Amino acid sequence: xxTAAHLFExxxxxxxxxxxxxxxxQADAEDLTQxxxxxxxxxxxSYEERESExxxxxxxxxxxxxxxxxxxxxxxxxxxxxxxxVVAIAAARVDALAIEQALGRLGEAEREALxxxxxxxxxxxxxxxxxxxxxxxxxxxxxxxxxxxxxxLGGARRPSRAGAGREA
Amino acid sequence: MExxxxxxxxxxxxxxxxxxLAAVLAAPGARETLIDFLRLRTAVADDTQxxxxxxxxxxxxxxxxxxxxxxxxxxxxxxxxxxxxxATVGAYxxxxxxxxxxxxxxxxxxxxxxxxxxxxxxxxxxRR
Numbered sequence: 548x549x550t551a552a553h554l555f556e557x558x559x560x561x562x563x564x565x566x567x568x569x570x571x572x573q574a575d576a577e578d579l580t581q582x583x584x585x586x587x588x589x590x591x592x593s594y595e596e597r598e599s600e601x602x603x604x605x606x607x608x609x610x611x612x613x614x615x616x617x618x619x620x621x622x623x624x625x626x627x628x629x630x631x632x633v634v635a636i637a638a639a640r641v642d643a644l645a646i647e648q649a650l651g652r653l654g655e656a657e658r659e660a661l662x663x664x665x666x667x668x669x670x671x672x673x674x675x676x677x678x679x680x681x682x683x684x685x686x687x688x689x690x691x692x693x694x695x696x697x698x699x700l701g702g703a704r705r706p707s708r709a710g711a712g713r714e715a
Numbered sequence: 716m717e718x719x720x721x722x723x724x725x726x727x728x729x730x731x732x733x734x735x736l737a738a739v740l741a742a743p744g745a746r747e748t749l750i751d752f753l754r755l756r757t758a759v760a761d762d763t764q765x766x767x768x769x770x771x772x773x774x775x776x777x778x779x780x781x782x783x784x785x786x787x788x789x790x791x792x793x794x795x796x797x798x799x800x801x802a803t804v805g806a807y808x809x810x811x812x813x814x815x816x817x818x819x820x821x822x823x824x825x826x827x828x829x830x831x832x833x834x835x836x837x838x839x840x841x842r843r
Contacts, residue, residue, distance in 0.1 A: 551777050552774070552777040552778050555774070555777050559765070559770070559773065563764075564761040567761055573765075576765070577765050577769045584773065584777065642758070646759065661759065665756050665759040666761050670727075670728075670729070671724075671729050686723070686729065689723060690717070690720040690723040690724075693719075693723055693752055696755050696759075697748075697751050697755065700758070
């Protein structure tokens, strides 16, 4: 059986980035990542090795995020993207902000599935295990998310990190 | 399944039917769709990091076998302090209070009765 320390080393970065991409500011993402591993320490005795470790960790992260969301009675905290902030940020960051905004316009289920796949590296089966959906539903959600982002961000775009701007 | 859905699953390394994939790839626009999906992957990927302090704090806590927040740690400290005090008092009581009496030592008084002269007794002349 893995220890909590091992699980932290293996998964904390993916969990943290998942929470960031789901819209949480840095401090909230760290706070929730801590809660995830606190829960893991408590839940470790009931962990069954036949299930995917990554899916198990992400299920805990997902549920805690939803719990916090419900407890606050509002949508999960996101970093505000006011116009003044966008203007103040260097042009190189605009693409990243556009992606953030586009992700924010995705449906919760689509965003969650896509982020688990692209940021967490989970397979469809693992996402299904973590979210309680079927692998077919996961495939469909990820596909819908990609089509939406493609349409929203423009067809053959190049992200800023690749060193190029949006194509005409 | 839609053509772009097959490409989406293919990009993710999921199982797709080879014949279907071949047909989809031969269709116009398939190349662009495939490239767009891969570019979206790069765009959606997140490279932010939790702070170094956070990671070190977590490592310390998890390596120590305990995972406690600040408040419970203080509570545990207070509880340890109370237990230490009680243990010290108990030990002192054991050593000093429960020592067995020596054989020639009279037993300790359990009750003290005081008589006031003139009130509880009267002295009689010629008698002690």
